[in-house]
Amino acid sequence: MSLPSTQQTLAITTAQGAWEVYPYPVHEPQPDEVAIKIEAVGLNPVDWKVQAIRYFSNFVKEYPAILGSDAAGVVVAVGEGVADFAVGDRVLYQGYFTNRLSTFKQYSVFPSELVAKIPDTITFDQAATVPLALATAALGLYNAGNGVGLVAPWKEGGRGKYAGQPLVLLGGSTSVGQFVLQLAKISGLSPIIATASPRNFDLVKAFGATHVIDRKLSASEIAAAVKDVTSDPVKIVYDAISLEHTQLLAYSVLSLGGTLVLLLPSLIPEDRLIADSDSKKVVIPFGNFYLENNRELGKSLYAVLRELLETGEIKASPFLRALPNPVEVLPEGLVGIVDGLARLQADKVSARKLVARPHETK
Ligand SMILES: NC(=O)c1ccc[n+]([C@@H]2O[C@H](COP(=O)([O-])OP(=O)(O)OC[C@H]3O[C@@H](n4cnc5c(N)ncnc54)[C@H](OP(=O)(O)O)[C@@H]3O)[C@@H](O)[C@H]2O)c1
Structure with a gap:
């Protein structure tokens, strides 16, 4: 599959500004990166905090700022030097706070060493609850x-x-x-x-x-x-x-x-x-493997994550179907994230992950 030239993203246009669906170019993978069609994104408290609280806004350096940390999807292109991934692989990863590497969008790129394959037994919605x-x-x-x-x-x-x-x-x-x-x-x-x-x-x-x-x-x-x-x-x-x-x-x-x-x-x-x-x-850990001091641990975990998910030693939350901890898929793709983040901010989400599917954006 070839990459489209543009996509829908969810961004804040100014520091602490409103959320907006925002068209943005699709990046080609650089050497050692993979390009991913994002099928599901998971919401985290940091996503609303970056928009609403000055201390967290400092994580972002460019506006409009596309946010989003957690993603699962399919590899659609591989950069030079990538040997461990092929087009069609199902994967998860945790993005970073730049427009190139964040996840509230339909396509993204990421260093392959911090991307993990996922077993066929878990859905993209489930996988997107895991990374951060x-x-x-x-x-x-x-x-x-x-x-x-x-x-x-x-x-x-x-x-x-x-x-x-x-x-x-x-x-x-x-x-x-x-x-x-x-x-x-x-x-x-x-x-x-x-x-x-x-x-x-x-x-x-x-x-x-x-x-x-x-x-x-x-x-x-x-x-x-x-x-x-x-x-x-x-x-x-x-x-x-x-x-x-x-x-x-x-x-x-x-x-x-x-x-x-x-x-x-x-x-x-x-x-x-x-x-x-x-x-x-x-x-006080900074929960992202992309940082230099965190990367070695992340690489070592991502090398075995598929196996841990396959054996069930690590479970994505909604695996426990009998228990009250479902993944909740938000409506309207990226648009639904805005309301989901408001619910997280209001402390109205107990023991469940909110997930959105970027390609359901109208
Ligand atoms: N340093 C970092 O890099 C980093 C990374 C990730 C998260 N965080 C921060 O860590 C916090 C948790 O994030 P999260 O995504 O894991 O949260 P979350 O899943 O949104 O947390 C929701 C849960 O919080 C529980 N809760 C609220 N107050 C509690 C209390 N006093 N004692 C025990 N449980 C309580 C509720 O449990 P019950 O329903 O059972 O009451 C609810 O299930 C957030 O503030 C987030 O910003 C920081």
């Missing part, structure tokens, strides 16, 4: 600089290596949390203690939590419930919510010598951090 959340979970647990630095389970000696070591996860039903659970299980971490709303307890257990605590309990009740599960030191706490109240709870649950993973800037009082600086570490 999986990257963030993996970077938080396994990256050396801005993560805990555990040996990843797909690397030599990593599988099951951390048997008997507890993990506490705040936000077990979040998109990121669901992948933290699955990875923690393959790493052998145990017990895996997560918070969630009771309606999501079964879901969170199905993804790997050994114990689930009602996230609406008070901080002291949650901390006590963790102690009831394990008297061992909790050396890894992953706060997949990272609002002020969860950060303070996470930091208090963390044992001396441990590492806390936050996903948003730290709100833990500076004097506490200084007092504990020798004994408690706080890391």
Whole structure:
């Protein structure tokens, strides 16, 4: 299939401006890149934050800015030097914050080393729920600089290596949390203690939590419930919510010598951090493998991702059909993303991924 010259995209025309369906040229792949016809894009909180919050707007350097992080589709052209992909391969990948590499569009290019083939058993809608959340979970647990630095389970000696070591996860039903659970299980971490709303307890257990605590309990009740599960030191706490109240709870649950993973800037009082600086570490991963410091981990994971998805060790959310965690396909292609992001911003999406199909744009 040859590439068309133009396509529909979804962009914000100025910093913090309105969303607009925006015609844009289709890029040809450069050496080591593949071109992908995007069949499904997954929505993430960062997509509305870049439009609405100044701190996140800084991720974008050009306007109109085409946003979007998660995509799945079909390879339609390969650049010079690409040996591992062929036209017709079904793939997923996580885009980046430039018009060339973002995903709220119908066609895009991306470095082939950060594109993963997907098994025939998962749909494009399902595959588009995976990349950003999986990257963030993996970077938080396994990256050396801005993560805990555990040996990843797909690397030599990593599988099951951390048997008997507890993990506490705040936000077990979040998109990121669901992948933290699955990875923690393959790493052998145990017990895996997560918070969630009771309606999501079964879901969170199905993804790997050994114990689930009602996230609406008070901080002291949650901390006590963790102690009831394990008297061992909790050396890894992953706060997949990272609002002020969860950060303070996470930091208090963390044992001396441990590492806390936050996903948003730290709100833990500076004097506490200084007092504990020798004994408690706080890391904040930037959940995208495209960055230089994250790339090696991403390449190694993407080399085995198809197999992990095929065996079901890593599940795209809607795999668990019996559980209340479906993928929801938004209407009207790229246009439907605007309303989907408003729902994410209003905190009206629980334990599900919103997906749009760019080629359904009228
Ligand atoms: N640093 C990075 O690179 C990075 C990467 C990815 C995400 N993030 C940030 O991480 C956060 C999570 O992103 P996401 O896409 O994973 O979220 P998400 O899937 O949209 O999160 C929705 C879930 O949050 C849960 N929740 C809300 N408040 C909670 C609380 N106090 N305790 C426990 N669970 C709570 C709800 O669980 P229940 O329905 O069970 O109550 C709901 O299922 C966002 O702020 C996002 O911007 C940062």
